[in-house]
Amino acid sequence: MKKPALQLEGVSQVYVSAKGAFLALQDVGLTVNQGEFVSLIGPSGCGKTTLLSLISGLMAPSAGKVTVLGEAVVRPTPKVGYMLQQDYLFPWRTIYENAALGLELMGRLNDTSKLYVKELLGEMGLARQADRYPHHLSGGMRQRVALVRTLATEPDLLLLDEPFSALDYQTKLQLEDLVVETLKSRNKTAVLVTHDISEAIAMSDRVVMMQPNPGRIMTEVEVPEAIRKALPLDAREQEGFHALFRKLWGYFEAIDGKEGASYG
Numbered sequence: 001m002k003k004p005a006l007q008l009e010g011v012s013q014v015y016v017s018a019k020g021a022f023l024a025l026q027d028v029g030l031t032v033n034q035g036e037f038v039s040l041i042g043p044s045g046c047g048k049t050t051l052l053s054l055i056s057g058l059m060a061p062s063a064g065k066v067t068v069l070g071e072a073v074v075r076p077t078p079k080v081g082y083m084l085q086q087d088y089l090f091p092w093r094t095i096y097e098n099a100a101l102g103l104e105l106m107g108r109l110n111d112t113s114k115l116y117v118k119e120l121l122g123e124m125g126l127a128r129q130a131d132r133y134p135h136h137l138s139g140g141m142r143q144r145v146a147l148v149r150t151l152a153t154e155p156d157l158l159l160l161d162e163p164f165s166a167l168d169y170q171t172k173l174q175l176e177d178l179v180v181e182t183l184k185s186r187n188k189t190a191v192l193v194t195h196d197i198s199e200a201i202a203m204s205d206r207v208v209m210m211q212p213n214p215g216r217i218m219t220e221v222e223v224p225e226a227i228r229k230a231l232p233l234d235a236r237e238q239e240g241f242h243a244l245f246r247k248l249w250g251y252f253e254a255i256d257g258k259e260g261a262s263y264g
């Protein structure tokens, strides 16, 4: 048996502030297998970003255990790559220099890794942009640079926190396909946070629905094989897609009815 890429056991997170203690996550358990693509969806404030921070080792959970490839996570590790909604490209660095930043920070920039960055830039259709600066690029291109930077350090597990939410619809669909193709071809494991139900279904093998107050897992659904096998754009045309969308939509409404929560 292969080790799971990610395992969360009884994970809880309490934030303490002047107003008191707030239970942001309660008893979260989740296993993600190697090569699997899992989406986390749920209303704003249900703890999705908190969960990614715990998985990435940026924060330690108040209770419970986070394990990546069989090892307890106690601090950030190169095994985990984190891509955010905002691309955080440095305006004074070229596209190539931004893409190589992670490797540089880890002290792993050498001839081989430099070549790999250039290869990835080529794969993402950015070869001709390598010597340009971020302000020359569209939002979709900038997110592709951020993806190259995340992939360049060769993490096994990628965490994606709403990476497409600031993009226009067409660019977002193109990037969904590109990301799924790139990650599947490298057998990477991914956890995607999104508030877009159709994006979650189209991109993933499994969708995990969370609910707030306190943040916890409400339910999980497997995405049917026909949808899983298709690239995100075609996945939306597959039989069963709309039924699954309706089902997940129903969960959102059930939470809304109870909590008066907002989407996001």
Ligand code: ADP
Residues within 6 Å of the ligand: 015, 016, 017, 022, 024, 042, 043, 044, 045, 046, 047, 048, 049, 050, 051, 215, 264
């Ligand atoms: P999501 O990403 O699902 O919108 P978050 O993980 O960002 O949710 O936040 C979950 C809850 O925890 C929210 O109610 C938020 O206000 C609270 N929260 C997040 N970060 C902090 C923090 N550093 N200190 C106190 N409360 C926080």
Ligand code: MG
Residues within 6 Å of the ligand: 048, 049, 050
């Ligand atoms: Mg968030």
